[in-house]
Amino acid sequence: MHPILKDIRLISFDLDGTLIDSVPDLAAAVDASLGELGLPVAGEARVRDWVGNGSWTLVERALTFAQGHLPGEEALARSHEAFLRRYGRDPGSRTRLYPGVRETLDALQAGDWILTLVTNKPYAFIEPILAQFGLERHFALCLGGDSLPQKKPDPAPLLHVAAHFDLPPSTCLMVGDSRHDIAAGRAAGFRTLAVPYGYNHGEPVQDSRPDGLVVSLAELV
Known part of the structure; x- marks a missing residue:
């Protein structure tokens, strides 16, 4: 057992960039949505640096890249709906x-x-992806980016999880790949553990000063 698990009773995992590499599917949906608008596609490498803050922000970043300026709210809303339809067909x-x-x-x-x-991924996509890998029964509770009014890096989702199981935050661990995971965990009073292989906008996740860092989650056990 990894030392960071000492006295820990609950472990919250991020999804994208921590448990799964979902960028190929996200990029396909982003590029299809841009293509519908006659805009240049972004490509997987760019999308890899854009994920982590939820689908709305992902689409906003894609449109800003393709158009060269921030999109208006109405155009962004339409593009977001198109992205969700595309991604929902094949997540x-x-x-x-x-x-x-x-x-x-x-x-x-x-x-x-x-x-x-x-995760900051919309809740509707969590179950299909977990089921694809036979992992849907591993988690006692799942929260998406739209499950609560707030999402990471706000600590509210983690505080909700701790309260749901009637546990003090000091007995909980947040495991993620980005500064948003570490910031949310720290603000919630969770212990924090980072993995370096995910999506952190091109920044080393260790710069966020997590309580621990593992090259592979296999190091936990």
Whole structure:
């Protein structure tokens, strides 16, 4: 057992960039949505630097790139709806689990830890993706970016999780790949653990000063 798990009773995982590499599917939906508007496509490499703040912000960044300026609210809303339709048709065919994720979740589930999922991805996409990998029963609670009025880096989703299980935040761990995960965890009073392989807008996640860093989640168990 990794030392960071000492006295921890609940573990909250981020999804995109922590458990799964979803960028290929996200990029396909972004580019299809831009193509519908006759705009230049973004490509997977750019999208990889844009994810992590929810679908609305992802689409806003894509439109800003393609148009060269910030989109108006009405145009952004239409494009966001188009993106959600595109992504909803195929949210997981190109998505992959990172190495060691399945084995780690299996081992943690078999232990005494409560596992939860706190992501900024819209809630509707969580279950289909988890089901694709047979992981839908590993998590006692899942929150999406639209489950509450606030999303990470606001601490509200993590505080909601701790309160739901009647646990003090000091007994909870947030595991993620970005500064938003670490900021949310710290503000909620959670212990924080980072992985360096995900999506952090091109910045080293260790710059956010998490309580711990693992190259692979397999190091937890």
